Amino acid sequence: MKEPPVIPRELLGAPPYLHVLRRRERWGKGEIVFWIALVAVFFLFPKNLLLASQILIAGLFALSLDLILGYAGIVTLGHAAFFGLGAYTAGLITKVGVHDPLLGLVAAGAVAAAAGWLTSPLVLRSNDLGRLMITLGIAMLLYEVANRATEITGGVDGLQGVEVGLVLGLFRFDLLGRTAYLYVLAVTFALFLLVRALMLSPYGLSLRCIRENNRRAQAVGVPIRSRLTNIYTLSALLAGVAGALLTQTTQFVGIEVLGFQRSADLLIMLIVGGTASLYGGFVGAAVFMLAQDRLANLSPVYWLFWLGLLLIVVTLYLDGGVVGGLKRLAAWWERRR
Amino acid sequence: MATILFDGIAYGMLLFLISVGLSVTLGMMGFINLAHGVFAMIGGYLLVTFTGKAGLSFFLALPLIFLATAAFSLVLEGSLYRQLYRSTHLKQVLLTVGIILVAVAAATYAFGPAQQPVQLPEVLAGQVVVLGAELSRYKLFLIAVGIAVTLALVFGLERTRFGARIRASVDRQSTAEAMGIHVGRVFQLTLAIGSGLAGLGGALGVNILGLDPHFPLKTLVYFLLVVVVGGAGSIPGTLLAAMVLGIADTAGKYYLPEVGAFIIYAAMIALLLAFPHGLLGRRRLA
Numbered sequence: 001m002k003e004p005p006v007i008p009r010e011l012l013g014a015p016p017y018l019h020v021l022r023r024r025e026r027w028g029k030g031e032i033v034f035w036i037a038l039v040a041v042f043f044l045f046p047k048n049l050l051l052a053s054q055i056l057i058a059g060l061f062a063l064s065l066d067l068i069l070g071y072a073g074i075v076t077l078g079h080a081a082f083f084g085l086g087a088y089t090a091g092l093i094t095k096v097g098v099h100d101p102l103l104g105l106v107a108a109g110a111v112a113a114a115a116g117w118l119t120s121p122l123v124l125r126s127n128d129l130g131r132l133m134i135t136l137g138i139a140m141l142l143y144e145v146a147n148r149a150t151e152i153t154g155g156v157d158g159l160q161g162v163e164v165g166l167v168l169g170l171f172r173f174d175l176l177g178r179t180a181y182l183y184v185l186a187v188t189f190a191l192f193l194l195v196r197a198l199m200l201s202p203y204g205l206s207l208r209c210i211r212e213n214n215r216r217a218q219a220v221g222v223p224i225r226s227r228l229t230n231i232y233t234l235s236a237l238l239a240g241v242a243g244a245l246l247t248q249t250t251q252f253v254g255i256e257v258l259g260f261q262r263s264a265d266l267l268i269m270l271i272v273g274g275t276a277s278l279y280g281g282f283v284g285a286a287v288f289m290l291a292q293d294r295l296a297n298l299s300p301v302y303w304l305f306w307l308g309l310l311l312i313v314v315t316l317y318l319d320g321g322v323v324g325g326l327k328r329l330a331a332w333w334e335r336r337r
Numbered sequence: 338m339a340t341i342l343f344d345g346i347a348y349g350m351l352l353f354l355i356s357v358g359l360s361v362t363l364g365m366m367g368f369i370n371l372a373h374g375v376f377a378m379i380g381g382y383l384l385v386t387f388t389g390k391a392g393l394s395f396f397l398a399l400p401l402i403f404l405a406t407a408a409f410s411l412v413l414e415g416s417l418y419r420q421l422y423r424s425t426h427l428k429q430v431l432l433t434v435g436i437i438l439v440a441v442a443a444a445t446y447a448f449g450p451a452q453q454p455v456q457l458p459e460v461l462a463g464q465v466v467v468l469g470a471e472l473s474r475y476k477l478f479l480i481a482v483g484i485a486v487t488l489a490l491v492f493g494l495e496r497t498r499f500g501a502r503i504r505a506s507v508d509r510q511s512t513a514e515a516m517g518i519h520v521g522r523v524f525q526l527t528l529a530i531g532s533g534l535a536g537l538g539g540a541l542g543v544n545i546l547g548l549d550p551h552f553p554l555k556t557l558v559y560f561l562l563v564v565v566v567g568g569a570g571s572i573p574g575t576l577l578a579a580m581v582l583g584i585a586d587t588a589g590k591y592y593l594p595e596v597g598a599f600i601i602y603a604a605m606i607a608l609l610l611a612f613p614h615g616l617l618g619r620r621r622l623a
Contacts (some may be wrong), residue, residue: 069427124615125613127559129565133565141602144599301445305443306448309435309439311435315431316436
């Protein structure tokens with residue numbers, strides 16, 4: 001016999017959808033375990049913290065893509081443009097004497113957000129295919145710029161000698177990546193809180209509404225254009241911060257931060273993890289990068305093959321990715337009890 | 338100047354051969370097939386194998402390649418594409434990107450990462466003087482093939498019953514189905530012909546576009562660009578876009594080698610904004 005859900009006193013007599021909305025806002029057990037596990041990684045795997053922070057950064061980047069792709073339904077093949085902009089901004093700002101990492105993050109986020117805001121009219125006015133082409137074109141254009149402007153960016157050799165100062169003036173980035181991991185975790189968690197709150201708010205619901213049925217959204221009175229513009233800008237901002245985190249923790253900017261492969265990898269991470277679930281990006285990034293760590297070292301060619309196969313299988317047969325699968329498993333378990 | 342125009346036209350013909358199938362299938366089913374370049378790559382590798390190891394003649398290899406890539410596209414259609422016709426564009430993109438990655442890995446495994454050379458028959462090697470200008474025989478041959486294919490396509494589309502079915506299906510799928518046209522079958526055949534042409538184009542383009550396992554990724558932008566700029570489903574539009582792109586790219590590489598790929602990407606963004614439905618594409622009602 002299943003217990004009926006407990007209704008808090010202030011909601012007695014309220015319409016049922018309020019209960020549902022309220023339940024969505026509560027932190028689930030899985031979510032709390034997830035973040036505690038990330039803190040535990042610091043103590044359990046002290047030797048693998050560099051990889052762990054890379055995974056977190058990729059997860060944050062995937063979260064930024066999830067905002068526009070999973071929630072708002074904007075297809076893009078060039079999200080690496082914003083990641084790369086953030087990475088280069090964080091690197092270049094240390095060359096002009098600003099070594100504080102948090103200032104670097106702010107600058108990178110601002111530059112990426114500005115780029116996102118400026119390009120959003122180009123991206124949004126088109127249909128799906130046009131959006132693919134335009135986002136791809138913008139990313140390629142930036143790649144070419146970084147490739148040619150060798151005096152500023154170092155071109156194919158990458159931007160070297162990035163000197164990042166102490167976090168909050170206290171903690172130095174060490175070789176084991178202990179500071180880096182905690183720093184990345186803190187920044188990621190803070191941004192995640194923001195995104196979570198946004199996506200659970202009516203604002204987030206209106207984005208889903210736009211994705212599911214554009215015309216109905218319009219009829220209900222959702223200001224589609226401005227909603228999409230500001231989610232695109234926010235997504236660019238997050239991607240820029242993720243890029244800056246990569247620069248600061250590796251002290252190097254390679255030109256591949258802008259490459260097509262990065263955008264494609266990102267898509268794969270998000271799809272494997274599951275879209276529109278907040279955690280899909282992190283899970284997908286972990287699966288992807290752990291697999292890459294193991295398989296790619298064996299042979300890069302085989303890695304690409306498995307990657308493609310994984311993508312095909314997930315697209316055709318595993319709707320919702322890993323997180324979607326886990327949710328279905330949990331629902332099935334719930335029903336069985 | 339004349340040489341650049343000539344080279345540009347030859348290059349444009351090549352782009353047209355490869356992209357025309359993509360344009361028609363995209364216009365008909367709205368299926369975003371990013372893996373179209375894979376067929377061109379298969380064509381290229383088949384040519385290398387046929388003329389190299391198997392020792393077939395160049396001219397015998399070309400029709401064989403057309404048939405082989407067409408047959409392969411039917412296999413791919415039946416096993417993978419068909420499941421996603423009514424799905425979202427995102428899923429189609431993911432599936433076809435997956436196919437590209439697998440194809441890149443398979444090509445590297447089979448042929449190695451290096452550029453592949455191909456031996457041209459002697460008839461097509463060297464230059465020929467036409468009206469005082471030295472023109473490459475191979476490129477003349479390319480242009481001739483392109484014109485022949487264009488004429489055949491236009492004739493087939495405008496004058497045959499099957500062409501009428503294709504046009505009806507592109508115009509409006511639901512009405513065509515209501516009139517008793519089996520759109521699925523029409524689509525399969527169109528895809529097969531289009532992929533065969535892509536294979537043919539890929540084979541003819543080994544000397545111009547180059548051939549290595551990353552071919553489908555490198556050329557992806559070009560083919561999509563031709564299709565999107567030309568307007569999906571329009572053969573004259575595709576031809577026009579391919580010519581414009583071929584000439585512009587050749588001229589750009591010749592006059593402004595410093596700027597390089599800038600022009601292509603900037604022009605693409607500008608054209609897409611100015612003509613969201615393509616140069617000769619028609620505005621669709623919803």
